[in-house]
Amino acid sequence: MNSYSTSLAAGLIAASALAGGASAQQLTIGLASEATSMDPQFHNLATNSQVRQNIFESLIAQDALQGLQPALATEWEAVDDTTWRYTLREGVTFHDGTPFTARDVIYSYCRVPLVENSPSSFSIYTQSVTAMRAEGDHTLIVETNGPNPLMPVESSTIAILSADAAGAEEEVVFNGEGCEGMGTVPQATAFNDPAVSVGTGPYKLVEFTRGAQLVLSRNDDYWGEAPHWERVVLRPITSAGPRVAALLSGDVDLIESPPIQDLPRLEQAGFNVVDTLSNRVIYLAPFQEDEAPSLTGTDGANPMTDPRVRQAMSLAINREAIVERIMNGYAEPAGELLPPPMFGTSGRAVDPYDPARAQELLAEAGWPDGFGVVLGTPNDRYINDEQVAQAVAQMLTRIGIRTQVDATTASQFFSRRNNLEFPLYLAGWGASSGEMSSPLKSLVATYDREAGMGVTNAARYSSEELDTILREAMVTIDDEERSRLLQEAETIALDDFGILPLHYERSAWAMKPEIAYEPRVDQYTLAFAVRPADASAGD
């Protein structure tokens, strides 16, 4: 295989050097999944979001580390607890040449709840907004129904459409009673038409053929740094093997999430591989109410309600070994719910591997002979998820907690997990907001359907103290104070071993040697951020 791949590399490099002149202005990317619509407000899904950012921008952008950067807004500030002021960028035009003003922002926010048949609506990011008004064309005042420190983060998720291209009336009003002047709101399929899909982004929509390809052309009037490629083709290649083959054969220039077992081979063949820590933590959640399903040898009791048992489980897991052997190094042992130094992390140390101490703790808790438990896991959702679960099961079994893995496809797993069918499960959480309130709110806050707290807390961990601090953090506008509160809340959950972080996944991209891409923690593949490897090459 070695000599093959070397000659293959040589051949490919020669071939791409020859082709360089002709195709230098076109970039073809192999994506692991396809956007479900060209409507940027249709489906709140990472796949759609990474595509829409080429065409539609938001008030605020997230950089590679999910830090907030000015985009269509140059400045933003909280005037008081429930009022925000955004200063909008001047001199920005839409793809059709019309200037960008506050009216477009108001229209875009108003449209979000009016999108029909949305599988997952963006309205969760707009529902705190009660009114918007323009002070001139380039200042926007936003009122919220309560203190909402995440307002800037949420602004980075809402695509700004052109009110004119969408057919709005001359005046768009968003006051306490709702919106007026919306005209006939175009629905999702209308956005396949480049005349409606009008944004301010670095690329314009040329053609979208579902299942086959999405073609973009450069917006030469873009206000920011011009993207390098004149034409971009995004191709969905959902299976990992064919995606790698497409890169090897030169069909595509860059692919996202190549399988980690292929990375050494790709590097050997001369391809560029970049990777970074992602915002996704893989964790174990032990069920913490008295009545747990699928436990054996406990006479109906649930040993995992005892923090010592949960601590024993954490100490029994050799995270280094999992990262090295199963993840091939493309992960990092996790001590928190979000990799430091992201917002709200405390830099807490990773739990050590100490099976002897784990056995002592089990004995202290009254379970010297351990017990039996079923570990639920998806087998096609996270990188090597089932293998990780198998390793964890063996490690737990070694200290006496006899663990049986129940692996199913993701769609099955999530349904069963939400029905509380697993006494112990492995899952992952990517903080789309890039800060700590996201995992805290969903994974460890006390389950409360109405308030939208603990929605993914299928282990039913609950701490009143944590809930109080988290609630306070969620209405604290001051960043420093909020960060401190989030750290405090996270520390409570981790001290209780309410949830056991295993590792942070690393996400990787592989590409031709001539191009470069800065890896992102949110795992987005953004065409406009792909550059030639060095400035002199490629043209």
Add this chain to the structure above:
Amino acid sequence: MIVYLVRRIGQSLLAIAAMATLVFLGVYAIGNPVDVLVSPDANQAEIEATIARLGLDQPLWRQFLTFAGNALRGDLGTSFVYGRPALDIIMERLPATMELAFVALVISVALGVPLGVYAGLKPDTIGGRSVMAGSILGFSLPNFWQGMILILIFAVFLGWLPAGGRGQTVELFGLRVSFLTTNGLTHLILPAFNLALFKMALVIRLARANTREVCLQDYIKFARAKGLSPRRIVLVHVLKNIMIPVVTILGLELGSMIAFAVVTETVFAWPGMGKLLIDSINLLDRPVIVAYLMLTVVIIITINLVVDILYSFLDPRVRLSEVKA
């Protein structure tokens, strides 16, 4: 004849109704689409609104009645993921799959029949034996593996053909087809060949067995005795007689080829219905899964019906025996 037709069509409709029930109940027994669709950040109000919008709050029997009622009017539901009629989404993808299946069919006949006849005429030569050995490989190696090897050899190592995708298409009678452009054709060859491999093996074996049988028949012996050239014997007398079973089997297999091009389409990122099915299963997009299965059921049953009717024309014994029974 009319009695036979009516009976046969009645049976087909019954089969479609039975399949509709099975498919609906089967698909609706797995998972909860809301858990997959809704963003994990959503609150309860959002989740409940989605459940109500998708009609998942209704009891199963009512969901089924709604589905059955709509299906009778040709409406197979609205996709959960795309928010558009499921049938429209599938129809968008149908031409790509049809094209792939037909090209594969042509390849399997054009290569399979000559090879099979050759192996049947010269069963003990090295050539005949290798054809048979090759057909065993075509049968027994998994389809996706064959696809990956084809990609590895022709796309990665040799660099002759693209590794996947559909390439350039042109419009023909309102449908987009790729076999009329060079670029489209290069994209078509590997997946079509991959899809054809199994059927080709089937055709080879069928052709060989029938050739051997036909060669022993009296009319072949008679033709030989009359002094006809071997070429004429093979092309006219042997070929004509072995084509009957080959055409029958291929007619039936075409349906399954259209319906189950799933593996090939996934391996070659071919934008057909099969790939849509896989994506929809992963997202638990029930209406699309159900519509897809119903469509394939209808296609297969229709092909069966047409084959049966043609048969009854060709061979009156078929319809007579059915009527008597």
